[in-house]
Amino acid sequence: MQPSPEKQREMLRLMQTIRRFEERASDDFHAGDIYGVVHCYIGQEAVAVGVCAAINRDDQIISTHRGHGHCIAKGADLNRMMAELYGRETGYCKGKGGSMHIADFGIGMLGANGIVAGGIPIVTGAGLAAQLEGKGRVAVSFFGDGASNAGPFHESINIAAAWKLPMLYVCENNLWAVNTPARDSVSVPDVAQRAAGYGIPGVVVDGNDVLAVYQAALEAVERARAGDGPTLIECKTYRWRRHTERANQRDIRPADEIAAWCDENRDPIARLVKQLKDQQGQFSDEEWQAMDREVVKAIDDSVAFAKASPFPPLEAALVDVFAEERAHA
Amino acid sequence: MRTISYAKAGMEALAEEMRRDPTTFHLSTEAPPSILEEFGPSRVRATPIAEGALTGMAVGAAGSGFRPIVNWSMVTFSFVAMDQIVNQAAKIHYMFGGQVRFPITFRTSVGGGTRRAAQHSQSPYSMFMNLAGLKMILPSTPYDMKGLLKTCIRDDNPVISFEADRLMDLEGEVPEEEYTIPLGVADIKREGNDVTVVALAWQVHEALAAAETLEREGVSVEVVDPRTLVPMDAETIRASVRKTGRLVIADEAGPTCGAAAEIAALATEDAAAFAALKAPVKRVCALQVPIPYSPALEDYVFPDREKIAAGIRAVMEAG
Numbered sequence: 001m002q003p004s005p006e007k008q009r010e011m012l013r014l015m016q017t018i019r020r021f022e023e024r025a026s027d028d029f030h031a032g033d034i035y036g037v038v039h040c041y042i043g044q045e046a047v048a049v050g051v052c053a054a055i056n057r058d059d060q061i062i063s064t065h066r067g068h069g070h071c072i073a074k075g076a077d078l079n080r081m082m083a084e085l086y087g088r089e090t091g092y093c094k095g096k097g098g099s100m101h102i103a104d105f106g107i108g109m110l111g112a113n114g115i116v117a118g119g120i121p122i123v124t125g126a127g128l129a130a131q132l133e134g135k136g137r138v139a140v141s142f143f144g145d146g147a148s149n150a151g152p153f154h155e156s157i158n159i160a161a162a163w164k165l166p167m168l169y170v171c172e173n174n175l176w177a178v179n180t181p182a183r184d185s186v187s188v189p190d191v192a193q194r195a196a197g198y199g200i201p202g203v204v205v206d207g208n209d210v211l212a213v214y215q216a217a218l219e220a221v222e223r224a225r226a227g228d229g230p231t232l233i234e235c236k237t238y239r240w241r242r243h244t245e246r247a248n249q250r251d252i253r254p255a256d257e258i259a260a261w262c263d264e265n266r267d268p269i270a271r272l273v274k275q276l277k278d279q280q281g282q283f284s285d286e287e288w289q290a291m292d293r294e295v296v297k298a299i300d301d302s303v304a305f306a307k308a309s310p311f312p313p314l315e316a317a318l319v320d321v322f323a324e325e326r327a328h329a
Numbered sequence: 330m331r332t333i334s335y336a337k338a339g340m341e342a343l344a345e346e347m348r349r350d351p352t353t354f355h356l357s358t359e360a361p362p363s364i365l366e367e368f369g370p371s372r373v374r375a376t377p378i379a380e381g382a383l384t385g386m387a388v389g390a391a392g393s394g395f396r397p398i399v400n401w402s403m404v405t406f407s408f409v410a411m412d413q414i415v416n417q418a419a420k421i422h423y424m425f426g427g428q429v430r431f432p433i434t435f436r437t438s439v440g441g442g443t444r445r446a447a448q449h450s451q452s453p454y455s456m457f458m459n460l461a462g463l464k465m466i467l468p469s470t471p472y473d474m475k476g477l478l479k480t481c482i483r484d485d486n487p488v489i490s491f492e493a494d495r496l497m498d499l500e501g502e503v504p505e506e507e508y509t510i511p512l513g514v515a516d517i518k519r520e521g522n523d524v525t526v527v528a529l530a531w532q533v534h535e536a537l538a539a540a541e542t543l544e545r546e547g548v549s550v551e552v553v554d555p556r557t558l559v560p561m562d563a564e565t566i567r568a569s570v571r572k573t574g575r576l577v578i579a580d581e582a583g584p585t586c587g588a589a590a591e592i593a594a595l596a597t598e599d600a601a602a603f604a605a606l607k608a609p610v611k612r613v614c615a616l617q618v619p620i621p622y623s624p625a626l627e628d629y630v631f632p633d634r635e636k637i638a639a640g641i642r643a644v645m646e647a648g
Binding site: 060062091092093094095096097101103104105106110111113114115118120121122123124125126127128129130132133139151152155156158159162163319320321322323324 | 354371372374376377379381382383384385386387388389390391392393394395397412413416417421422423424425426427428429430431461462464485486
């Protein structure tokens with residue numbers, strides 16, 4: 001089912017928000033205002049947005065080290081996200097998590113996670129919780145091609161299949177696990193083939209086509225809500241930037257491969273813009289520019305919010321080690 | 330009062346808390362028959378042997394409003410789940426700014442004496458104590474097991490219940506009535522004036538036996554059981570040392586960076602306890618080796634009542 005024009009525009013706005021957020025996060029990282037590490041999601045926006053458009057606010061997702069896109073797609077507040085990157089008290093984690101650990105349990109975003117495959121068992125537990133609750137909620141695990149080679153992926157998907165948990169396992173195959181190519185490290189041409197080993201459907205989808213991702217996710221969500229168990233969806237995509245923004249981060253990917261993917265014809269955002277213009281004829285350049293201006297303003301506002309926010313007080317270091325208690329200095 | 334075993338006390342705690350709170354559920358590679366029968370296979374799940382996944386699933390379910398109880402069986406198997414324990418369960422509440430609570434109880438057996446060799450005879454609780462963000466208990470009696478485990482299940486944090494393999498069949502008095510024991514409160518298992526023995530789990534019983542022997546030699550031994558490893562009741566230990574002026578620590582684990590070392594540091598960092606010391610602090614621990622299989626060797630490497638008694642005599646002679 002094709003989403004309504006309004007819904008498609010909302011998907012476009014979210015994808016552009018992710019892209020502009022990432023551009024700003026990398027700029028501010030290189031300017032020294034954001035610390036540690038930033039992993040940019042640029043190029044993969046259609047995966048997070050397409051899947052999250054197919055689920056509800058009370059459905060749950062978990063992310064990876066490359067987590068900003070999933071947060072935004074699930075509806076996270078840009079101000080609190082940017083404040084977290086800036087290490088401020090008003091951030092989602094009160095400045096204790098940073099880029100790799102943004103979570104918003106209130107919207108079902110169970111966190112970015114610094115360990116490859118580390119989030120997969122956790123969100124499978126959310127799927128178990130949804131099953132125990134019996135209210136028809138689903139849980140979605142986002143992970144990469146690299147994680148599909150790790151034990152937690154296989155353990156979790158086996159349990160989810162055996163127990164028919166209401167889960168979507170969404171593999172964002174961007175062809176590279178840091179600098180390890182999937183072609184040399186994944187034992188099958190398509191990660192989705194691995195679904196057969198667990199007796200569940202495995203679907204390959206163009207991960208740069210947000211409507212195709214949305215469609216695949218909708219079918220998997222329906223299956224999960226009906227009690228028929230998990231689906232493995234492999235989204236073929238590409239990250240436009242290096243693994244991280246850190247100065248010492250090598251990028252050994254071939255230049256021609258990068259050029260072929262970072263192209264207007266493959267760009268998930270440019271593709272949706274073109275489709276909206278072609279198919280509906282109602283989306284003008286002016287409207288697109290206006291949408292982009294609004295997005296940029298929201299990002300600028302989030303940076304202003306972050307900069308105006310204080311760093312956490314030092315005594316906050318002792319808070320939240322345990323629930324409702326203070327650690328001892 | 331009726332007596333029940335250490336193992337049964339644990340199962341009673343589990344059943345009572347599962348009755349009390351419908352958000353509790355149980356994951357283990359074998360479903361315990363008594364709770365399976367009472368609560369059914371939805372809440373008492375027999376899982377694949379995949380401890381990493383189970384542990385992570387408990388974290389996710391806890392963050393989604395449930396109160397999971399996971400039994401790793403032997404602590405050996407917890408190492409398979411180390412990423413989920415160390416990187417996820419211990420840190421997630423703090424790392425996410427305390428957004429939601431993660432009430433999880435992990436049960437696991439520790440210790441030796443079962444002739445199962447190195448991989449199945451371990452007491453690695455100090456490895457977990459070294460992490461911030463996990464609470465942990467180490468009960469020595471059926472009474473403590475039941476009261477502490479109930480508190481663990483009600484706690485809003487990840488808690489590990491380390492349970493001594495050697496004590497599973499130990500019988501002890503446990504009231505029929507409801508009771509709980511707070512975390513972080515040590516128990517003086519025997520009062521004395523000349524020397525403090527802080528003993529853990531099985532070593533509590535060995536220390537009590539040593540105290541009987543030493544009493545006949547005219548030495549009055551106080552036996553302190555911390556019961557909870559995190560948070561540790563440093564004040565009860567310090568107060569005892571301030572009174573007796575001598576400290577022996579008995580632990581079935583090896584000494585290096587162990588709970589015994591932590592207890593020694595906590596006691597002697599207190600100025601009054603340090604000033605009261607008449608002799609150097611003595612650790613009576615397992616030898617720092619993987620636990621060997623042969624009964625002759627296994628019994629040799631573990632501390633026991635004779636070694637504790639020798640340790641007490643040594644500190645008495647030292648000052």
